[in-house]
Every structure is written in C-alpha cells, then in structure tokens.
Amino acid sequence: MASADTRGIARNPRRTSFLSHKAWKNLTIFLFLLPAFVLFFLFIVYPITKSVYFSFFSWKGFGDPTDFVGLENFQQILKDKIFHRAIINGLLIIGLSLSVQLPLSLGLAIMVGRDLPGRAFFRMIFFMPYVISEVITAIAFMGLYNPDPTRGLFNAILILIPGVKAQAWLGNMQLVMPSLFVVLTWKYFGLHMLLFLAGLQGIPIEVEEAARIDGANGLQLLRYITIPMLGSTIRTSVYLSILGSLQQFILVWIMTKGGPVNASEVMATYMYRFGFVRFWYGYGSAVAIVMLLISLVFSIGYLRIIRQPEYLGGE
Amino acid sequence: MTSLVARPKINLRKYSSRIVQYAVLSLIVIVVFVPIVMLVFSALKTRGEAMTNPYTPPIPPRWDNYLNILRAPNFWTMLKNSLIVMAGTTTSVVLVCSLAAFVFARMKFRSKDLLFNILTLGLMFPINIAILPVYLLIRDLKLPDTLIGVMFVQTAFALSGNIMILRGFFLSIPMELEDASYIDGCTAFDFFWRILMPMARPALAAVAALTMIASWNDLLVPLVLINKETLWTLPLGTMQFQGQYGMDISLVNAFVSLSAVPTLLFYFFAERQIVAGMTAGAIKG
Numbered sequence: 001m002a003s004a005d006t007r008g009i010a011r012n013p014r015r016t017s018f019l020s021h022k023a024w025k026n027l028t029i030f031l032f033l034l035p036a037f038v039l040f041f042l043f044i045v046y047p048i049t050k051s052v053y054f055s056f057f058s059w060k061g062f063g064d065p066t067d068f069v070g071l072e073n074f075q076q077i078l079k080d081k082i083f084h085r086a087i088i089n090g091l092l093i094i095g096l097s098l099s100v101q102l103p104l105s106l107g108l109a110i111m112v113g114r115d116l117p118g119r120a121f122f123r124m125i126f127f128m129p130y131v132i133s134e135v136i137t138a139i140a141f142m143g144l145y146n147p148d149p150t151r152g153l154f155n156a157i158l159i160l161i162p163g164v165k166a167q168a169w170l171g172n173m174q175l176v177m178p179s180l181f182v183v184l185t186w187k188y189f190g191l192h193m194l195l196f197l198a199g200l201q202g203i204p205i206e207v208e209e210a211a212r213i214d215g216a217n218g219l220q221l222l223r224y225i226t227i228p229m230l231g232s233t234i235r236t237s238v239y240l241s242i243l244g245s246l247q248q249f250i251l252v253w254i255m256t257k258g259g260p261v262n263a264s265e266v267m268a269t270y271m272y273r274f275g276f277v278r279f280w281y282g283y284g285s286a287v288a289i290v291m292l293l294i295s296l297v298f299s300i301g302y303l304r305i306i307r308q309p310e311y312l313g314g315e
Numbered sequence: 316m317t318s319l320v321a322r323p324k325i326n327l328r329k330y331s332s333r334i335v336q337y338a339v340l341s342l343i344v345i346v347v348f349v350p351i352v353m354l355v356f357s358a359l360k361t362r363g364e365a366m367t368n369p370y371t372p373p374i375p376p377r378w379d380n381y382l383n384i385l386r387a388p389n390f391w392t393m394l395k396n397s398l399i400v401m402a403g404t405t406t407s408v409v410l411v412c413s414l415a416a417f418v419f420a421r422m423k424f425r426s427k428d429l430l431f432n433i434l435t436l437g438l439m440f441p442i443n444i445a446i447l448p449v450y451l452l453i454r455d456l457k458l459p460d461t462l463i464g465v466m467f468v469q470t471a472f473a474l475s476g477n478i479m480i481l482r483g484f485f486l487s488i489p490m491e492l493e494d495a496s497y498i499d500g501c502t503a504f505d506f507f508w509r510i511l512m513p514m515a516r517p518a519l520a521a522v523a524a525l526t527m528i529a530s531w532n533d534l535l536v537p538l539v540l541i542n543k544e545t546l547w548t549l550p551l552g553t554m555q556f557q558g559q560y561g562m563d564i565s566l567v568n569a570f571v572s573l574s575a576v577p578t579l580l581f582y583f584f585a586e587r588q589i590v591a592g593m594t595a596g597a598i599k600g
Contacts, residue, residue: 028503029418036415036434036474043471044440047448054451108343111336118337124586125344131582131589132351132575133532135550139557139571140350143357143564151369151564153353186350191593198594247443250534254554268443275447276539284447291444299439 048292051285059282073286083287086265089177093245093266096181097188102237105189109196110226114205123197127190134187138254141183145169145255170256173263180264183251188244192237199233200226239302246295267291351575358569365565380569390570392545393552394577396462397531400548403466404473404530405523411470412477412522413515417507419478420485421493431482437475442468442535450539460543468536473529477522480595484518485511521592524585531578549574 055073057065077083112122129137146152147168149159155166169179203226211225227234249268252258258265258273271291275284357365358380359373384390419431442449449468450459458464488511496506512519534550541547547555553574557567582589 025422025503026424029422029424032414032418032507033430035411036478037430039411039467039471040434040437040474043449043452043468044437044445047452048440048445050451051448108340111340116333116336122340122344123590124583125347127586127590128579128582129347131528131532131578133534133550133553133578135532135534135553136571136575137350139553139567140354143353143568144350150366153349153370156370186347190347194590194593243441247441249443271444271447276450281447281451285451288444288447292440295441295444296439 048288051288054282055286055289057282059280061279061281065282067282069282073283074290076283077287077290082262082265083267083270085262086267086270089264089266090246090248092177093181093184093248094242096178097184097241097245098238100181101185101189102192102234102241104185105192105237106196106227106230106234108189109193109200110222112193112197114200123194127194129187129189130191132187134250135254137183137187138251141186142170142255145179147171171260173260176256176260176264180252180255183255184248187251188241192241195233195237195240196230199230203229235306239299239306242298242302243295246291246298267294351572354568354572354575357565358572360565362563362565380566381573383566384570384573389544389547389552390573393547393549393574396546397549400462400465400469400537401527401530403462404469405526407466407470408473408477408526409519409523412474412481413512413519414507415474416478416481416485417511420482421506421511422503434475434478437472438479440472442472445472446535446539453540459540460546461540462546464540465536465548468540469530469533473526477526480522480592481515481518483595484515488514517588517591518595520585520588521595524581524588525592527581528578528589531581549577 054065056068056070058067058069058073059065108126112119112126116122143151144153147155147166149155149166152166152169154169158164159166167175169175207229208221208225211221216224247268248266249272252264252266253269253272256264258269267287268291271284271287274280274287353370356371356373357369359376359378360369361377361379364373364377415434419427453459453464453468456464458467492510493506496510501509532550533548534554537548537551538554541551544555553571556570560567560570
C-alpha cells in the first residue's frame with residue numbers, strides 16, 4: 001500500500017497541486033461514507049433515540065410531550081395481559097418454526113439435494129412464495145380459510161371427513177395461531193430451504209461417499225455427516241427464524257388484526273394498535289423500545305454465544 | 316463404483332427412492348400453487364359462478380374482472396407509484412451502499428472497524444420494530460404523504476445488510492488489481508468507478524434485485540406514511556381494495572392476482588440474482 005501511495009503522488013500532479021495525497025484520501029473516505037451515515041443516523045439512530053425520550057411521557061400526539069410519567073409506561077406494558085399474550089404467541093411462533101418449519105425445509109433441501117434432475121425447477125417454485133408480497137399472501141389465505149365450506153377450500157376438504165364440522169379457522173381462539181403458522185410456513189419454508197441448499201453445496205461429495213462405503217445408512221449419514229456439516233447454515237437459519245418471528249406484523253394484521261379477542265396478538269400488532277390506531281405515542285414508543293431491547297438482547301446473545309459471524313470485529 | 320452383482324439391486328433402490336422423492340416434491344409444488352391458483356380461478360369467474368362453484372376451473376374464463384381493473388385508472392396510478400418508489404429506493408441503495416462498502420473493503424483508516432460495527436448494528440433495528448419512531452420523525456420533517464419519504468426510509472433500513480453483502484464481494488477482488496490501477500495513475504474514485512463497479516456487476520445485480528423485491532412488496536412504510544389515495548403503492552392499494560370491495564370476491568381476487576404479476580415476472584426473470592443475493596446476505600449476516 002505504501003508504495004502505491006508514493007506512486008499515486010508521482011503520477012497525479014493534478015490533485016497533489018492543491019491537496020496532499022493523505023488529505024485527498026481522507027476526503028474520499030469522508031464523502032463516500034457520508035450518504036450512508038447521514039441516512040443511518042437521521043432515519044434509524046435519531047428516531048430511536050428520540051423514542052426512548054418519548055417513552056417516558058404520557059403523550060397522545062398533540063403538541064410536545066409534557067406529561068412526564070417516568071417508567072410508568074414500561075410498568076404498564078409488563079403488567080398488561082395482552083402484552084403477555086403477544087409474548088406467548090411470539091414464543092409459540094418461534095417454537096413451531098424451529099420444530100416444524102426448519103426440519104421441513106431441511107428435509108426438502110436434502111430431497112432436492114445436489115443432483116436431482118429438475119433441481120432448479122423445484123428450487124424456483126419453492127422459493128416463489130417468499131417473493132410474493134405479504135398482502136397478497138394474506139388475502140389469498142383468507143379466502144382459503146373462509147369458515148363457509150362453499151367458499152373456503154380448507155373447510156370444503158375438511159367436511160369430506162365424516163363427522164368433522166367446518167371450522168372458523170381465523171375466528172377461533174384455539175385455531176387462529178396454528179392457522180397463521182401455516183401461512184408463515186407456506187411463505188418462508190422456501191427461504192430456509194434455499195439456505196440449506198446452499199449449505200449442502202458446501203459439503204464435499206467425497207465425505208458422503210466415504211461414509212456410504214463404510215456402511216452408513218441414510219439416517220446415519222444424516223445424523224453424523226449432513227447435519228453436523230450444515231452446522232453454520234442451521235445456526236443462521238435458526239437466527240433468521242427467531243428474529244423473523246419476533247417481528248411478524250403484516251400477515252397477522254391483515255388476516256386477524258390480532259383477534260379474535262387478542263388471541264393472535266403479537267408484539268408488532270400490539271405496538272401498531274397503540275401507536276397508530278389509538279395514537280398513544282408515548283406508550284407506543286415504550287412498546288417499540290421493549291421490542292427493540294428484546295431483539296437486541298437476543299441478537300447479541302445469539303451471535304456472541306452460538307454463532308460468531310465473520311463481520312463482528314472486522315477482519 | 317459397486318461390484319457387478321450389486322448394481323441392479325442398488326439401481327432398483329435408487330429408482331424407487333427417486334419416485335418417492337418426486338412424489339413428495341410434487342406434492343409440495345401443488346401446495347405452493349394452491350393459494351395462487353384459487354385466486355386466479357375465482358378471478359376468472361363471474362360473481363355468481365364464484366358463489367355457486369368456487370373450486371372448479373373457470374371454464375369458460377370470464378375476463379371481465381381483469382378488464383374492469385385494467386380499465387380503472389387507480390390501478391395504473393398505484394402501479395406508477397410503486398415503480399417510482401422501487402426505482403428511487405433501488406438506485407439509492409445500490410449507490411450509497413457501494414460507496415460505503417468500497418471504503419470498508421478497500422481503504423485503511425483509523426476507526427474503520429468502529430464505524431463498520433456501528434452500521435452493522437442497523438441489522439438489529441428492523442423497520443417493523445422501528446416504524447413508530449420513524450413515523451414520528453417523518454412527521455417532524457414534514458415528509459408524510461410523499462413518495463420521497465417512503466424512499467428515504469426504505470433506503471435507510473436496507474443499508475446495513477447490503478453494505479455487508481457488497482463489502483464481502485469487494486474484498487474478494489484481488490488487491491493487485493488495485494495496486495496496478497494506482498500505478499497507472501488512477502485515483503481511488505477512478506478505481507472504484509471504472510474497475511471495481513464493472514467487476515462487481517453480479518453482486519450489484521443481486522443487491523438491486525433483492526432491493527427491488529423488498530421495496531415493491533413493502534406495505535408497512537407506505538401504510539404508515541401515505542394517506543393520500545393518489546400516492547398509494549400497489550400493496551397499500553391492494554389492502555384498501557380488499558377492504559372496500561371485500562364482498563365481490565372475484566373482483567378482489569382479480570386485483571390481487573394482477574398485483575402479483577409484476578413480482579412473479581420479475582422473479583422468473585431474475586431468479587439467479589435474487590437467489591445469489593439471498594444466500595450471500597444470509598451467510599454474511
């Protein structure tokens with residue numbers, strides 16, 4: 001690098017005439033980073049910092065916040081039964097994602113494998129739901145979940161079984177979360193499958209062949225070779241899955257608005273309700289801060305303890 | 316690989332396992348298509364037909380629902396707004412992120428790691444969580460009900476991930492190339508603009524494709540920032556349309572399936588870039 005510096009000076013009289021090489025380099029760094037940092041601080045750091053301030057006020061959005069209430073908003077949130085429900089539902093989505101969605105995606109990825117004829121076709125179709133917007137997904141599934149069997153496909157199939165009645169999938173307090181989870185799985189299993197496929201690509205075929213020659217059967221191969229060697233992909237998938245579950249909003253909001261009777265409330269719908277439907281900006285800000293803290297603690301904890309990604313701490 | 320005697324047996328086993336594989340995978344293909352096909356089936360029927368036999372294929376297809384929507388000006392207004400936001404967000408994301416990624420990948424300076432770590436913290440503040448603070452800011456800046464406000468917010472929240480993807484790619488370009496360009500009298504900017512950017516085209520395409528999809532599908536930011544009907548984007552319009560005409564299921568489904576067409580076309584056209592960006596993003600992030 002040092003030699004490149006001196007050469008640069010020698011060959012570039014144009015810019016050395018009014019600025020030293022070092023000043024020029026610093027100017028480049030400054031100007032190149034400026035737009036990213038301006039946007040970052042203006043639209044992410046500044047509003048969040050300000051929200052911390054708002055969260056100490058009881059503020060309904062008119063004029064400046066003046067009614068300082070200290071930590072009362074936070075106490076209120078942590079005491080609220082509906083917020084507890086939101087947390088439980090978040091944990092439920094996480095639990096189901098990890099126990100159903102990820103194994104399903106992994107299984108499909110292994111089935112598609114490296115060399116199945118038609119591999120590209122399956123990959124393309126399975127990933128398709130991920131690129132379809134949440135609005136479209138939500139409306140399509142609301143049609144399928146229609147409680148009337150002459151309107152909703154799921155009930156039309158269900159009543160074919162003798163003795164089984166049509167269900168109000170999204171209107172039933174017990175069924176609403178599993179029903180939403182089906183939609184989430186439909187939309188996101190392709191993403192995880194894609195990651196697993198990329199991970200499988202990184203396992204050298206010789207390792208599997210060697211194990212096969214040593215007499216390993218399919219299950220042993222999976223248990224002792226494939227899953228351990230996919231370790232970092234699985235950890236990434238788990239991370240994305242948990243973080244995604246904590247932030248679920250649009251699908252739930254369009255399909256159920258958190259109902260019936262808050263049965264499908266998640267943290268983001270709770271925040272939206274107070275912030276944008278009731279205009280309790282102080283309380284809504286406090287909810288946003290709680291959500292941020294939860295994801296932040298989870299992210300940092302997970303990255304520190306389970307998975308050290310290459311970007312933390314530079315190279 | 317195997318002895319002569321064992322071969323037929325193994326082939327048979329391989330053959331039957333292949334059949335199971337294809338059966339399962341085909342089943343999943345059907346599951347993926349069911350919601351979409353049902354939308355289109357219902358959209359191609361008259362209101363009466365959709366009521367009486369909702370699950371049969373639409374024979375003969377009725378194109379009236381689609382024509383009604385294509386003839387209405389608001390669908391085209393929403394399409395235009397979505398396109399403007401997508402183009403604006405994608406251009407600024409690609410530009411801003413590649414400038415920053417270049418500095419983080421190729422320049423040496425004090426506090427580089429610190430600055431980079433600050434930016435990567437952005438990954439932990441997703442828009443779904445930060446939307447209320449952001450809305451309050453946009454209100455203070457007098458930017459609600461403008462498409463530019465939507466673009467600013469979408470860009471800001473796309474920075475961290477994309478800077479990481481591009482930085483990873485820029486790091487993989489050999490250092491010698493940079494030295495050579497400096498010997499030839501290039502400035503840092505020349506190297507960035509004339510050598511690095513053209514070489515990084517695959518990575519830039521991946522970032523652009525991902526950003527386009529994310530911006531096009533985004534509902535939350537327009538939902539919160541836009542009230543004026545003339546500024547609705549397609550997802551926002553779709554949601555409102557469903558609320559307004561919910562009774563006429565065929566018409567709603569025509570609107571919904573039509574609004575999926577641009578995404579799907581784009582997906583089948585740019586699948587490689589999208590997949591590349593997705594896997595790079597997830598592995599880096």
